[in-house]
Amino acid sequence: MDTDRDETEVDADAVGVSTTRKTFALLEALKAEEGVTIADLTERTDLPKSTVYRHLQTLTDLGYVIERDGNYYVGFRFVELGEQARSRNVGYTAAKRAVFELGQETDERAVFIVEEDNEAVYVHRYGSLSNTMLGQRRPLHSMASGKLILAEWDDEAVREYIDEVGLERITSNTITDSDALFSELESIRERGYAVNNQEHMDGLRGVAVPVYTPDDEFLGSLAVFGPTSRFTDEYVHDDLPTRLRDKAGEIRVTLAYG
Known part of the structure; x- marks a missing residue:
């Protein structure tokens, strides 16, 4: 039982790390050239479009990314x-x-x-x-x-x-x-x-x-x-x-x- 629980915890940690890496991959892409579309970010990060969209929505909701007419920018929260x-x-x-x-x-x-x-x-x-x-x-x-x-x-x-x-x-x-x-x-x-x-x-x-x-x-x-x-x-x-x-x-x- 303890072994199974430990493996679950490790898997959860791995997912969390992977999610965090994807988020920062998107932010690095935005930093390199702001005012880019989801399609641009999908191409530059090699992430699925659905993944890019979900991460951008979360970042936008938190104020770390802003969206203007389909283009995305780094938000002032980072300042x-x-x-x-x-x-x-x-x-x-x-x-x-x-x-x-x-x-x-x-x-x-x-x-x-x-x-x-x-x-x-x-x-x-x-x-x-x-x-x-x-x-x-x-x-x-x-x-x-x-x-x-x-x-x-x-x-x-x-x-x-x-x-x-x-x-x-x-x-x-x-x-x-x-x-x-x-x-x-x-x-x-x-x-x-x-x-x-x-x-x-x-x-x-x-x-x-x-x-x-x-x-x-x-x-x-x-x-x-x-x-x-x-x-x-x-x-x-x-x-x-x-x-x-x-x-x-x-x-x-x-x-x-x-």
């Missing part, structure tokens, strides 16, 4: 969830102002990035279309902020990252060799900032510094990035690190004294 995630740490809120000021003072794209599940996640961004990147994820090893985060880890944690995630080549400049990555991380630790030299996108360079709490806990990465035409070696290594450290220090002071 509420996203804001809760961005504000769950008071340090994230303090970083928002620093990102805005840094962007205005440098007239460059400024970002605050944290690590979640071995990926770099955009929490705040200043610049054109600034809200379009919030919550998006990038490989740690291909970004200035990501490499800075890896530099905060010990060698064993970095090796686990390499084993689990790998070092995918994004551009011809992406570090894909583990020895080269460890050497880069050691350089970052010594100089206190990280540089992205067209490692995530051709024609783009970036600089990142760490942000710490008053208790010396690592909070995230503050960075700016822009085209190689402006991001000369002098600008990248002499000017920007100082500006970034100043702003990172302001975040720390804000957390200490309010």
Whole structure:
């Protein structure tokens, strides 16, 4: 009797997981291109039309998806969830102002990035279309902020990252060799900032510094990035690190004294 009951519970869990995966498959498809029909979603997710319809009806009833003239869009309920995630740490809120000021003072794209599940996640961004990147994820090893985060880890944690995630080549400049990555991380630790030299996108360079709490806990990465035409070696290594450290220090002071 106990065995039969356990098998039933496992089956129920499996169905629940499968249902959840289908729901998020639909949401990912909607995120990629909003204003799509049931037929479009059926084709993009390889789910039966009836399944797509049922899931969309549930999401619509809950306010997470809206329907307009047969087209479906992500609802604003997700904005509420996203804001809760961005504000769950008071340090994230303090970083928002620093990102805005840094962007205005440098007239460059400024970002605050944290690590979640071995990926770099955009929490705040200043610049054109600034809200379009919030919550998006990038490989740690291909970004200035990501490499800075890896530099905060010990060698064993970095090796686990390499084993689990790998070092995918994004551009011809992406570090894909583990020895080269460890050497880069050691350089970052010594100089206190990280540089992205067209490692995530051709024609783009970036600089990142760490942000710490008053208790010396690592909070995230503050960075700016822009085209190689402006991001000369002098600008990248002499000017920007100082500006970034100043702003990172302001975040720390804000957390200490309010």
